[in-house]
Structures are given as C-alpha cells and as structure tokens.
Amino acid sequence: MAKLFIDEKEKKGHISPEIYGLFSEHLGRCIYEGLYVGEDSDIPNVNGMRCDVVDALKEMKIPLLRWPGGCFADEYHWKDGIGPKETRKKMINTHWGGVVEDNSFGTHEFFELCEQLGCKTYVNGNVGSGTVQEMSEWVEYITFDGVSPMADLRKKNGHEKPWKIDYFGVGNENWGCGGNMTPEYYANLYRRYQTYIRHYDNSAPIQKICGGADTEDINWTRRVLDTCFASPHKSENHGYMDLLSLHYYTVPGPWEHKGSATDFTEEEWYLTLKKALRMDDLLNKHFAVMDQYDPEKKIGMSVDEWGCWFDVEPGTNPGFLYQQNTVRDALVACTTLNIFNKKCDRVRLACLAQAVNVLQSVILTEGEKMVKTPTYHVLHMYRHHQDADLVSSFIEGNKEVGSGESMVAMLSESASVSSDGFINVTIGNLSVSEDAPVEIVLSEKDIKEASASILTGNMNSHNTFDEPENVTEKEFTGMTYEGRALKFTLPKNSVMLIRIR
Ligand code: AHR
Numbered sequence: 359m360a361k362l363f364i365d366e367k368e369k370k371g372h373i374s375p376e377i378y379g380l381f382s383e384h385l386g387r388c389i390y391e392g393l394y395v396g397e398d399s400d401i402p403n404v405n406g407m408r409c410d411v412v413d414a415l416k417e418m419k420i421p422l423l424r425w426p427g428g429c430f431a432d433e434y435h436w437k438d439g440i441g442p443k444e445t446r447k448k449m450i451n452t453h454w455g456g457v458v459e460d461n462s463f464g465t466h467e468f469f470e471l472c473e474q475l476g477c478k479t480y481v482n483g484n485v486g487s488g489t490v491q492e493m494s495e496w497v498e499y500i501t502f503d504g505v506s507p508m509a510d511l512r513k514k515n516g517h518e519k520p521w522k523i524d525y526f527g528v529g530n531e532n533w534g535c536g537g538n539m540t541p542e543y544y545a546n547l548y549r550r551y552q553t554y555i556r557h558y559d560n561s562a563p564i565q566k567i568c569g570g571a572d573t574e575d576i577n578w579t580r581r582v583l584d585t586c587f588a589s590p591h592k593s594e595n596h597g598y599m600d601l602l603s604l605h606y607y608t609v610p611g612p613w614e615h616k617g618s619a620t621d622f623t624e625e626e627w628y629l630t631l632k633k634a635l636r637m638d639d640l641l642n643k644h645f646a647v648m649d650q651y652d653p654e655k656k657i658g659m660s661v662d663e664w665g666c667w668f669d670v671e672p673g674t675n676p677g678f679l680y681q682q683n684t685v686r687d688a689l690v691a692c693t694t695l696n697i698f699n700k701k702c703d704r705v706r707l708a709c710l711a712q713a714v715n716v717l718q719s720v721i722l723t724e725g726e727k728m729v730k731t732p733t734y735h736v737l738h739m740y741r742h743h744q745d746a747d748l749v750s751s752f753i754e755g756n757k758e759v760g761s762g763e764s765m766v767a768m769l770s771e772s773a774s775v776s777s778d779g780f781i782n783v784t785i786g787n788l789s790v791s792e793d794a795p796v797e798i799v800l801s802e803k804d805i806k807e808a809s810a811s812i813l814t815g816n817m818n819s820h821n822t823f824d825e826p827e828n829v830t831e832k833e834f835t836g837m838t839y840e841g842r843a844l845k846f847t848l849p850k851n852s853v854m855l856i857r858i859r
Pocket residue numbers: 383427428429430530531663711712717
C-alpha cells in the first residue's frame with residue numbers, strides 16, 4: 359500500500375488561479391465555431407458567444423483566457439478587427455490552414471467573451487510584424503478612460519468605458535514563428551516595446567510577460583534575462599517584466615508522425631506520460647537560471663502553452679490541429695497540474711493549449727453539438743486548488759510502472775487547503791494494468807468528513823458527439839477513514855479529487 363503523507367499545517371505557497379488558464383488562438387475552429395458563432399447563428403449565443411461553451415467554461419471556473427495567439431499574434435494587426443464587421447479587413451491566416459480570417463472576432467469580442475466568462479484577460483501583442491506604436495495604441499485603445507485618439511476611437515466603436523488587461527504578452531515564440539530572432543535581439547526589442555505598455559488606470563498594473571524559451575532552451579532564458587532583468591519593483595513601471603514564459607508540448611513521436619490521439623499502445627501511453635512528466639525537470643532547469651537573477655522570485659513563470667500534440671484526426675485540415683482527447687490526456691493534465699501546484703512559488707500562470715477544438719482542448723464542438731473532454735473534467739476537479747494554499751505532501755512506496763525505456767512513478771499527487779477549510783487532494787494512477795491501494799495520513803487533523811470524485815476508463819476511452827458521457831467525473835464512495843487516516847483503492851487509469859475536513 360502506498361502512503362500519502364500530508365502536512366496540512368505546512369503551507370508551501372499560494373496557488374495562483376491563473377495556473378488553470380486556457381489559450382485561445384485564431385487557429386482552426388477554436389475561435390470561430392468553437393467560442394464564437396456570430397449573432398446571426400442558429401446556435402444559441404449571447405452577442406455571438408456560444409452559450410453552451412460559455413456555460414461549460416464557467417462551470418469549470420476558467421480563471422484566464424489568452425488571445426489572439428500563438429503564432430497568429432505576431433501577424434495580427436488589431437485595427438483590422440475593430441469597427442463595423444462588414445468593413446473589417448479580410449486576411450489570410452498563413453500559419454493555420456491558409457484560410458480567410460474575416461476579423462469578425464476582434465478586441466471588442468474578446469473582452470465581451472471574458473466578461474461573459476468572468477475571467478481575467480491575457481492579450482498577446484505583435485512584435486514579429488508589428489510596430490511599437492501599434493502595440494502601444496492597442497493598450498491605449500483598450501484601457502484609457504480619458505480623451506485621446508485611441509480612447510475616442512473605442513468610444514466611436516461603441517464601447518464608452520475601457521476594459522482591463524490583466525496580462526500582456528510582448529510577442530510569442532520570437533525565437534521561431536514570432537520573427538526567428540536571437541535572444542539578444544528579442545531581449546532588446548522587449549525592453550523597448552514594454553516601455554510603451556502604459557498603465558492608464560489606477561487599478562492593478564498590467565502584468566508584462568516576456569517571451570521565453572521553447573522546451574529546454576536554457577540559453578534563451580539566460581540571455582534574455584541578461585539583457586532584460588530588472589527588479590520588478592524597481593521603477594515606476596515596476597521593472598521590465600513580471601513573468602517570463604515557457605512553452606512545452608507533450609509529443610509522443612517524431613514531428614512527422616506524432617501518433618494518434620486515440621489509437622495507441624500501452625508503450626505509447628507510458629511514453630506520453632514520461633514526456634509530460636518532463637515538465638518538472640524543464641521547470642527546474644529554467645528556475646535554476648531564473649534564481650541566479652531573481653532569487654526572491656519576483657518574476658513568475660508563465661507556462662502559457664502546454665498540452666498534448668498528436669496527429670490531427672483523420673480527414674481534418676492538417677492546419678487546424680483538431681484532435682480527440684482520451685483518458686491519457688486526462689492523466690497528462692493531472693500530472694502537469696500537480697507539477698504546477700507543487701511549483702506555485704514560481705509558476706504563477708499557465709495556459710492549456712487550447713480551449714476548444716484545437717490540440718488538448720477541454721471542449722469539442724460540431725455544429726450545434728458540444729462535448730466536454732476528459733481533460734475538461736480534470737480541470738473541473740482541480741478548480742478547488744485555485745487560490746488555495748499548497749501544503750506539503752509526499753508518497754512513500756510509490757513504485758515505478760511502465761514499459762521498456764518509459765518507466766514512470768505510478769502515482770502523482772498534490773494537496774492544498776482552501777479558504778473553506780477543506781484539504782483538496784488530487785491524485786492520479788498512471789498504471790494501465792494495476793489498481794493502487796492508497797492510505798492518506800494527515801499530520802494532525804482527525805478526519806470528520808471526506809468526499810471524492812473520480813475520472814476513469816480504458817486508456818483510450820473518450821467522449822464523442824454520440825456518446826458524450828463515456829468519460830466523466832463521477833462520485834466515488836469507496837473510502838474509509840478513521841482518525842487521521844483515509845484509505846481507498848485508486849483504479850488504474852484514473853484521476854481522483856478527495857476533499858477532506
Ligand atoms: O498552439 C499552437 C502553436 O504552438 C502556437 O500558435 C505556437 O505559439 C506554438 O508553436
């Protein structure tokens with residue numbers, strides 16, 4: 359039996375709700391069809407936003423939405439997406455499928471969506487093909503409440519009051535699709551562009567996100583910090599950056615043949631999980647560099663793109679990155695989010711890629727139909743960690759499971775205490791063949807009340823438009839508890855949330 363020791367008194371940090379953010383790009387059917395159908399659609403909508411999707415995301419407690427990209431961000435010119443829809447410029451989305459982008463979803467629509475969702479806003483600016491003036495004016499257009507050319511333009515376009523930008527990303531993947539820059543070149547541009555992201559209101563300032571590395575590119579992190587690091591609390595603009603980003607995708611195979619989202623072997627299951635668990639090591643490596651510049655951890659890490667990247671579903675546009683989502687994705691989400699929780703002293707923001715119909719999405723749509731993926735249910739279970747305090751936890755007797763080169767620890771866990779006084783434990787069993795007897799032992803507290811929910815299935819079980827409830831979160835009643843101890847058996851391929859008081 360594995361023993362999970364939790365010291366509910368030892369608070370290790372605060373879990374920022376924004377760790378549970380989602381990414382939405384003008385890519386495939388994420389924005390159009392997925393989130394936005396337009397006011398004239400037969401699909402029920404409010405001001406063009408799909409009611410079913412908005413309701414589902416609210417139920418999941420979405421804390422933050424990142425937009426408009428991704429690679430798209432560095433080709434996006436925001437003025438094309440404002441004003442009367444019939445006069446908005448049409449463009450080619452060169453990155454994603456070469457389709458026509460009619461700009462009917464723009465700045466006003468994004469803020470309307472976030473208002474409906476009740477979530478924070480993360481706007482990603484264009485450094486690759488945009489000017490400093492363009493970026494600066496966008497911030498003025500969105501946030502300035504006085505008299506100015508951009509504020510006047512916003513009012514003319516029907517929005518009297520400004521909106522709030524919570525986070526602003528200065529470019530995206532500028533080592534690649536965002537301009538193929540060297541770290542020094544980007545770092546100098548970053549210093550310049552971020553200067554003109556003004557704080558026009560007196561509320562909390564916009565948090566600036568500096569474009570970080572791809573996967574293991576420690577050199578990028580080091581060289582960007584070399585040029586850009588300044589104490590975030592030094593100047594009136596609280597320094598150059600508040601967060602530094604990192605992108606890491608779990609891709610089981612080589613780029614040309616990443617592997618199917620639904621049709622995979624046990625070996626591929628373990629390989630995928632092993633690659634997902636690599637997030638821990640990657641973060642440690644980037645943190646080691648960040649610690650040299652910023653030992654006080656004033657700068658947060660923003661893992662604003664993470665998730666599984668498989669081959670697209672057969673017969674779909676390769677540029678749309680549409681993939682199904684199975685119990686394997688649920689375990690990837692479980693292990694990744696446990697890692698983020700445990701590193702919440704530095705990881706302050708993260709965005710699963712992406713929200714709807716793209717990569718490891720939480721929702722899939724087809725016409726008027728909508729289905730919640732297994733990943734959705736994991737984020738729904740984990741919502742209790744948002745804004746909670748991480749507490750110390752470790753597993754004794756956590757054996758290794760797997761096949762060949764791909765061995766992984768059988769259990770992944772994290773624990774927090776939320777303001778309602780509950781201890782929240784999330785735990786996953788990564789084995790495809792063995793159930794795991796587990797005993798949770800608290801350090802001091804006698805357990806008075808405990809409830810749990812579980813997500814489980816065969817390794818490739820998934821939800822379809824005809825069978826949307828194949829894999830869902832269900833109540834779990836097989837627990838016994840006495841004193842400080844609680845026992846249960848965690849089935850293979852499963853993710854569980856336990857709430858203890
Ligand atoms: O999420 C898909 C793409 O992956 C994003 O546009 C880009 O930033 C990353 O390479």
